[in-house]
Amino acid sequence: MEIRIEKANSLKQKPDFNKLGFGKYFTDHMFMMDYNEKDGWHDARIVPFGYIPIHPASTVLHYGAEIFEGMKAYKSADGYQMFRPEENLKRMNDSAERLCLPTLPLEIFTEALVKLITLDYEWIPESVGTSLYIRPFMYGNDESLGVHAVHNATFVIILSPVGSYYAEGLNPVKITIESEDVRAVRGGTGYAKCGGNYAASVRAGKRAAERGFSQVLWLDGVERKYIEEVGAMNVMFKIDGKIITPSLTGSVLPGITRKSCIEILKDWGYTVEERLLSVDELISAAESGKLEEAWGTGTAAVISPIGVLSYLGVNHEVANNKIGTLTQKLYDELTGIQWGLRPDDRKWCLKVKV
Numbered sequence: 001m002e003i004r005i006e007k008a009n010s011l012k013q014k015p016d017f018n019k020l021g022f023g024k025y026f027t028d029h030m031f032m033m034d035y036n037e038k039d040g041w042h043d044a045r046i047v048p049f050g051y052i053p054i055h056p057a058s059t060v061l062h063y064g065a066e067i068f069e070g071m072k073a074y075k076s077a078d079g080y081q082m083f084r085p086e087e088n089l090k091r092m093n094d095s096a097e098r099l100c101l102p103t104l105p106l107e108i109f110t111e112a113l114v115k116l117i118t119l120d121y122e123w124i125p126e127s128v129g130t131s132l133y134i135r136p137f138m139y140g141n142d143e144s145l146g147v148h149a150v151h152n153a154t155f156v157i158i159l160s161p162v163g164s165y166y167a168e169g170l171n172p173v174k175i176t177i178e179s180e181d182v183r184a185v186r187g188g189t190g191y192a193k194c195g196g197n198y199a200a201s202v203r204a205g206k207r208a209a210e211r212g213f214s215q216v217l218w219l220d221g222v223e224r225k226y227i228e229e230v231g232a233m234n235v236m237f238k239i240d241g242k243i244i245t246p247s248l249t250g251s252v253l254p255g256i257t258r259k260s261c262i263e264i265l266k267d268w269g270y271t272v273e274e275r276l277l278s279v280d281e282l283i284s285a286a287e288s289g290k291l292e293e294a295w296g297t298g299t300a301a302v303i304s305p306i307g308v309l310s311y312l313g314v315n316h317e318v319a320n321n322k323i324g325t326l327t328q329k330l331y332d333e334l335t336g337i338q339w340g341l342r343p344d345d346r347k348w349c350l351k352v353k354v
Ligand code: PLP
Pocket: 070, 229, 230, 231, 232, 233, 234, 253, 254, 255, 256, 257, 258, 297, 298, 299, 300
């Protein structure tokens, strides 16, 4: 597919790459492409970063027809590399199927990413812990108020140079187990990366922040008994030498970092159990000292140690509120592969020369 390129007349001043935070700055260009049933995907274009006009009756504004992905590009000696981009497309297409949005072929997705990132290459920060966050998203923009499958959609990619997601950086975060609100139920949209899941999660997150916690840990929406995931990451626990992570029951996002960590841990000889883990089992492991380490996994969050787990008003400290040995080892291995500092034996990275 031909991608039309309209370059920005003037380039923006870049922010201080040592003080990026997460998702606050955006590069000079963005990718856009439209879909309708007659023409399929068409008018692929890279244009100056800017506002997008939206019809007031647009499906996305009323019925939340929106899906997105989160990926990263890392600067390398002769260009940059992306981590498992084809996995993000697979997941985006699963999300699209769930929300009745159109799917996207891998060739177009990859070409759009490469052309856009290469054009805005100077925006990829290079110091340790930084990267170029990539946010592909798609929304329905039918201009009518009926509720139905999407007939018209737009796909966009924006780029943002980022540092760490949490203000804590690699220091342990405090997480509270949510016992009131639920994020998702089986049969719903929990496994899809759609905006609505996040809209529903904000209230609990806000209450948690008011009590000094970084995010909430969700329980399953039916029995409120089993551990699911955190607001922006999957979770793993080291209990009595074994790694336990909630199974993908349909209400948990199938994280690409989660999948990659499971592979690495198994290669290192650890037993990894993907199964239902009840909050009672987790809390009694914390009380008996068998909960050795806990961490979250995610593109934005990377590997994020959990230092405090709070449930029903009681705080349980994990690994003395310090980063655990295995958590640190996993962080070093994963980021080593992503930053191109360690061998990528599994061929996870897509390398692009600039
Ligand atoms: N769970 C939720 C709710 C998320 O938003 C994310 C972030 O994308 C993850 C888990 C981790 O997924 P991934 O490792 O693919 O980034």
